[in-house]
Amino acid sequence: MQNKPYKPKLLWLQSITCNGNTHSFLNHPDLFSILENFELIHHPTLDSEYTMADVLSKNVPCDILILEGSVIENGFKKAGVEVSSLIHAYAGKAKHIISVGTCATFGGIFKQNNPEEISGLCFDLEEKTQHYEKYASKLISLPGCPVHPRWLSFVLLMLAKNKSIDIDSLHRPKELYGYTVHNGCTRNEYFEWKIDTKNFGHKEGCLFYEQGCQGPYTRGSCNKILWNDTSSKTRVGTPCFGCTEPNFPQQSLFTTKTNMGIPAKIPLGISKRAYLTLTGVTKSFKIKRFSKDLLEYD
Amino acid sequence: MKKLQIKQLIEKIEGEAELDFTFNDGKIEDVKINFGFYRGIEEILRGKTARDALVITPRVCGICNHAHLIAAVRAIEDGYANAGENITLTSKAKDIREFTLICELIQNHIKWLYMTMLPQLESYLDKKSGENYAIKATYLASRITKALAIFAGQWPHSSYAVPGGVTCDPTYVDVMQAQSLVDECIKFFERVVVGLSLDDYLAIDSVSSLHKVDGDFGKLLHLIGDNGMSTIGQSYDKFIVFGDSILSNAGKSIVTNISNVDVKYVSESSQEGSVAKAVTYKNKLFEVGPLARGMVAKTPIVKSLHKNYKDSLLSRVFARVHEVALLLAHSKKLLAKLQLDELSCTLDPHSKLDDFEGVGIVEAARGSLIHKTTVKNGLITNYDIITPTQWNLSHGNETQQGIAIKAMVNSTTIEEATFIFRTFDICSVCTTQ
Amino acid sequence: MNMSEKKAFKRESIMQTALELFSLNGFHKTTIPDIAKKLHISVGSFYNYFTSKDFLAQEIIKYTSEALGEKIRVVNMTDASAQDKIQQIVTIYFTMAEEKPEMIDYFLRVYLSNREVFSENCEGMVCVAGFITEIMIFFDDCVESGELRNQDFFSAFGLFMGYLGGMVFLKGEGVLPKDIELYIDDISRNIYCALKVQE
Numbered sequence: 001m002q003n004k005p006y007k008p009k010l011l012w013l014q015s016i017t018c019n020g021n022t023h024s025f026l027n028h029p030d031l032f033s034i035l036e037n038f039e040l041i042h043h044p045t046l047d048s049e050y051t052m053a054d055v056l057s058k059n060v061p062c063d064i065l066i067l068e069g070s071v072i073e074n075g076f077k078k079a080g081v082e083v084s085s086l087i088h089a090y091a092g093k094a095k096h097i098i099s100v101g102t103c104a105t106f107g108g109i110f111k112q113n114n115p116e117e118i119s120g121l122c123f124d125l126e127e128k129t130q131h132y133e134k135y136a137s138k139l140i141s142l143p144g145c146p147v148h149p150r151w152l153s154f155v156l157l158m159l160a161k162n163k164s165i166d167i168d169s170l171h172r173p174k175e176l177y178g179y180t181v182h183n184g185c186t187r188n189e190y191f192e193w194k195i196d197t198k199n200f201g202h203k204e205g206c207l208f209y210e211q212g213c214q215g216p217y218t219r220g221s222c223n224k225i226l227w228n229d230t231s232s233k234t235r236v237g238t239p240c241f242g243c244t245e246p247n248f249p250q251q252s253l254f255t256t257k258t259n260m261g262i263p264a265k266i267p268l269g270i271s272k273r274a275y276l277t278l279t280g281v282t283k284s285f286k287i288k289r290f291s292k293d294l295l296e297y298d
Numbered sequence: 299m300k301k302l303q304i305k306q307l308i309e310k311i312e313g314e315a316e317l318d319f320t321f322n323d324g325k326i327e328d329v330k331i332n333f334g335f336y337r338g339i340e341e342i343l344r345g346k347t348a349r350d351a352l353v354i355t356p357r358v359c360g361i362c363n364h365a366h367l368i369a370a371v372r373a374i375e376d377g378y379a380n381a382g383e384n385i386t387l388t389s390k391a392k393d394i395r396e397f398t399l400i401c402e403l404i405q406n407h408i409k410w411l412y413m414t415m416l417p418q419l420e421s422y423l424d425k426k427s428g429e430n431y432a433i434k435a436t437y438l439a440s441r442i443t444k445a446l447a448i449f450a451g452q453w454p455h456s457s458y459a460v461p462g463g464v465t466c467d468p469t470y471v472d473v474m475q476a477q478s479l480v481d482e483c484i485k486f487f488e489r490v491v492v493g494l495s496l497d498d499y500l501a502i503d504s505v506s507s508l509h510k511v512d513g514d515f516g517k518l519l520h521l522i523g524d525n526g527m528s529t530i531g532q533s534y535d536k537f538i539v540f541g542d543s544i545l546s547n548a549g550k551s552i553v554t555n556i557s558n559v560d561v562k563y564v565s566e567s568s569q570e571g572s573v574a575k576a577v578t579y580k581n582k583l584f585e586v587g588p589l590a591r592g593m594v595a596k597t598p599i600v601k602s603l604h605k606n607y608k609d610s611l612l613s614r615v616f617a618r619v620h621e622v623a624l625l626l627a628h629s630k631k632l633l634a635k636l637q638l639d640e641l642s643c644t645l646d647p648h649s650k651l652d653d654f655e656g657v658g659i660v661e662a663a664r665g666s667l668i669h670k671t672t673v674k675n676g677l678i679t680n681y682d683i684i685t686p687t688q689w690n691l692s693h694g695n696e697t698q699q700g701i702a703i704k705a706m707v708n709s710t711t712i713e714e715a716t717f718i719f720r721t722f723d724i725c726s727v728c729t730t731q
Numbered sequence: 732m733n734m735s736e737k738k739a740f741k742r743e744s745i746m747q748t749a750l751e752l753f754s755l756n757g758f759h760k761t762t763i764p765d766i767a768k769k770l771h772i773s774v775g776s777f778y779n780y781f782t783s784k785d786f787l788a789q790e791i792i793k794y795t796s797e798a799l800g801e802k803i804r805v806v807n808m809t810d811a812s813a814q815d816k817i818q819q820i821v822t823i824y825f826t827m828a829e830e831k832p833e834m835i836d837y838f839l840r841v842y843l844s845n846r847e848v849f850s851e852n853c854e855g856m857v858c859v860a861g862f863i864t865e866i867m868i869f870f871d872d873c874v875e876s877g878e879l880r881n882q883d884f885f886s887a888f889g890l891f892m893g894y895l896g897g898m899v900f901l902k903g904e905g906v907l908p909k910d911i912e913l914y915i916d917d918i919s920r921n922i923y924c925a926l927k928v929q930e
Contacts, residue, residue: 016335018727019312019360020454026409027440027453032433045310045413046432052309076335078314079307109357113338145357146454200460201391201642203467210647227452228444230475236451237465237642238458241353254349254460259874261884262867272871276864284855295469297639 008063008160010038011055011090015083016076016110016118017069019044020146021101027228028149037160038064056081058089064159065094066152070103070110072118087121091135096159097121098140100152105143105170106246123170126246141171143220145243150225151176170246172219180268181240182215184223185232191216194283195290200237203294209263212254213239216267220244301327306712308719310414312361313726317719319712326715329703331691333574339731343681348374348654348673351681352457355669358683358731361409363454364402364446365662366683368395369669371459377656377671378461383649390640391463394449396544397476397632399660400625401446402453404483405439406663407588407622410723411491415615416514419521422717434514438486445479445629448472462645468638477633484626491515491622499623503598505606515619522612531611531718533705534698537590538579538689540564540666541659544628545621546595548659550584554604556594561657561668566684569693574729576692576700577684585609585701586665586689587723588617597624611705614721652676662686664723685728742780745770746791754833758788758841758848785848792842792849792858795834799827800861807868813878813927816869818919821895825911828899835899866892879926890925894918 014022022044028034040048041062042055050060056079067087076083091097099121102108106126107119119125122132122139142151155173158165166174182191190197190206197205207213215223218240222232233240241253257264266275302321307314318330339358343351351370356363375385387395412435420426443453449466450456458465484496492499493512502510511519522528537551540561549556559579566575584590589609592600599620603613658669665686672680694700699707702722709715732740748769752761763784767777781787806819828835842849842859849858856863870887873879879887898918902911 014313016337017313017360018337018357018363020357020363021360023360023454026436027443028436029440031436031440032430044313045409047417052307052314056307072335078334079305079316109342109354110337112342146360199643199645199647200465201463201467203469228440228447230444230447231451233451233456233458236449236458237467238451238456241457243455249350249353251350252347253353253457255347259881260867260870260879260887261882262871264871264875273864273868276867277860280856280860280863280867284857286854 007037007039008095009041009061010035010043010064010066010156011041011060011062011094012043012066012068013055013087013090014044015067015069015071015087015104017101017103019068021068021104021152024146025100025149025152028153029229030153031149034153034156037157044068052078056086058086062090062094064096064098064156065090066098066100067091067104067121068100070107070118071121072114075117088131091121091131094138096138096140097135098142098152098155100142100147102143102145102243102245102248105141106248108145109249112249123246126170136171139171140165140167140173142176143170143172143244143246143248145248148176148220148222148225148227151221176221176225177219177244179219179221179224180216181218181220181222181232181234181244182267183221185215185234186223187234190290192282193285193287193290194279197237202237204290207234207237207239208256210256211239212241212252212256214242214245214265215240217265218242218245219268300324304712306716308716308724311720311724311726312359312728313730315724315726317716319715324710326707326709328699329706329715330693331574331700331703332572333726333730336730337727340681340683343678346678347676348377348671348678349460351669351671351678352460355683356455356457358685359725359728360454361406361725362402362662362664362667362728364399364450364456365660365667366669367457367459368399369658369660369662369667369683370671371461372658372660373656373669373671374461374654374658375656376658377654377673378645378651380656381651381654383651385462385645387463388637388640388642388644389635390637391642391644393632393636394464394466394468394642395459397629398446398450398456398458400544400629400632401442403663404442404622404625404629405453406723407618408438408442408491409435411435411515411518411619411622414720414723416518418717418720419518422713423521423525425521431514434486434490438483441479441486442483445476445483448476448479460643460645463641463643465643467642468636470638473633473636473638477630480626480629480633484630487622487626489513491619496623496627500627504602505599508599518615518619519612522615527714528607528612529610530709530714531614531705531721532608533585533701534583535609536582536584537593537609538584538586538666539590539594539661540668541661543591543661545588545624545661546591549594550579551590551593554593554601556596561659564668564684566682566688572693574691575688576695577688578692578695581695583692583694583698583701584689586686587614588621588665589614590665591661592617592620611718611721618723650676664725664728665689683731685725685731687722687725687729690722691724691729738780743794745777745780746787746794749787750791750795750831750833750837753841754836758845785851788841788845788848789853789858791837792853793861795838796859796863797861798834799823800863800865802827803862803865803869807865807872813873813876814919814923816873817891817923817926818915820869820891821915821919821922822912824895825899825915828902829911832903835896836903839896839900839903873926877928880928887926891922894922 042048073084099105105120106123111118187206196209304319306317316332320328355366355370412431416431446453450458563580566577569576655672660667668684670682690701692700706715767774802823874881
């Protein structure tokens, strides 16, 4: 009889979270075929081999640790056990650590209530935490509020197949975060010609100039690998709020910050002078096609 | 008389909770419910601009984030109205908001049925079928959230509802896709969940025809009925609903008498030894959620169950799954009547109102969700979020034990009590915002 | 000087001569033969550089705008305070008005008064982008540093450039009692006070 292939043991641990990453991943249409590649040691909602009480003993096996939620060293206990001690026990044991969501990666939204003590596991905003060195060799960051289900499945399947994942300085897979959210946005034509949308609720127009869209300088492939396999914020007229970035969430998310009408932040890697030169030129043309609605219903 | 204290960690309930049971003479006398970590969303909101709440508050909860968005946008719109600037939504914007909210309720109830109720009941009764219920839950949930995302961009954590309407501007291509996803969910509900056509299922109006329910829901009802669990888990028989929706109008039901409510009588108080705040209406405890909505709306089958089994576990479980049918049927109607030629957002983008106070109410999966915002000079100075779970899981007041605690009292085993606890569809994260 | 340098030099001298003639005789009254004659070149040779008078007009506005933009760019690259930068920009503008009055004259009398000449290929800000971009950078930097009050671009731009244009116009009309350089300090301070962050 042939031996069954070894399945990596997967442990999904929650720290300070809203469970958004858990529910995001449950939307994955291929969820169970992906999970077939693993032995599910524990999961917040799915049936798993060990109970939470078992996990609290710090003795259950763990090859891949998925961490959801931001981290506080002291003051968050589950049944008397400091959650941080659980994280360190399993992070030490694991061969791979995946921080899912912006909270686990950079501290995220919940950091704002206690900026001194709450952070991501290996990053505090963009800075490395004291734990970085310990875990750096096995860390993969998947920021996003929440994490995109297909981004997580990509990493899981790459690990299951023993393939290496190319990562950037914040340990984000380049294949997923090499893009900006702007890339693939259906409003790109309006961005090219600097035509802003008149108000919320229109197919036409770009959200970068007035509505606060951070797509051109936010890393993530939201408009390449669509949400719920169907859409994205910008496609439905909602600005990108930069939820994959270390500093998420910032202030005044529905308004573009401008200096004398000039966008304070401009597309990634472009000098302001180059951007403004181009803008001045494109803005001068009145293109008839763009002055009309795409469709009109009678 | 022997007193005994037992601690139990409850998991897979949108986080975890710890229950401290006090047994007296073999029966549960009291339960203390403790939740994990207070995350301080209300504090985080202070000092941010009014509309930032549309992005921040959905992050209270991964499973009912959309309800938080709708409550947040309604709070701002109510604030505008209070300050003299009435916002009139188009029927298009109203219908789209209602549709996406319905989608979230459906995914919640279906996950609860398949990922909590069925596996937990089988395990409690030691009748494990070994069936992969989660695959059924995620099949339906991922489809209905996809329908939601056609309009809202994504689920979880959309922020597509803005003061004056919605950000999306859908086409008929979008509507057709959403319709076909809803149809698929209806088929699934008919074939797998109840084993009946939706019409036949909805025609069931009394306990006497309950036996017609087949499928997995039928299985659950049988497991409850056959194991003598139909009458357990009763609480105070007092229900309250604050939001108007297709499921119910606002109102309260006390021993089947329905009367009006006003959100101004809602008050919150901190509870000793808990990170969750208790909430009362005129200092009285009420149950919120699907059973409350069914009672206030006088839904025939819910009334019939209540007549036979009071506010028991069976009534509570039934009312929640029943909402799936009502919501699926209604969502189809909403899509059919969408007026795409209307404006999506009616608020003038240059309209600027910097000082207001408003309340937003929404019927979320677990019951009434209330947001209160106070804005001065454009910035939030105070934000209050009252979640459904705070009503159902409060410790109680001087004279009465909390709603869920009352339902567990007199149980003889921890296993039975925790199953009763789960019938409230517990959300740990919502309780500890 | 190689061929392309020679050509560029020639091109520039045509523009410079045209500027002087436009300023002296008016834009409409100046013809291509007039310009060719002044330069001692044939009309055919002129057409090797500019295909029409309108095209020449557009190229001149780009040329002046870039010349001005380049000088402001040097100011933008420094760490000077907003107040200093304003003083420097005002100086640049008035010096140009003094040394090359035809350039500013052209901008005010030809570019702004004959929009039909610039309607095609020179829409909006296209031909003055070199100058406008640097003014934008200046505003953006000074708002970012917290020195100037954030507002709409045109409300700030109009105050700054409308003021300078008005002064140069008065100078051209011979109305100013003093040399224009003597106004630099007061005007710079006025502009700074109008645009700075209010306490």
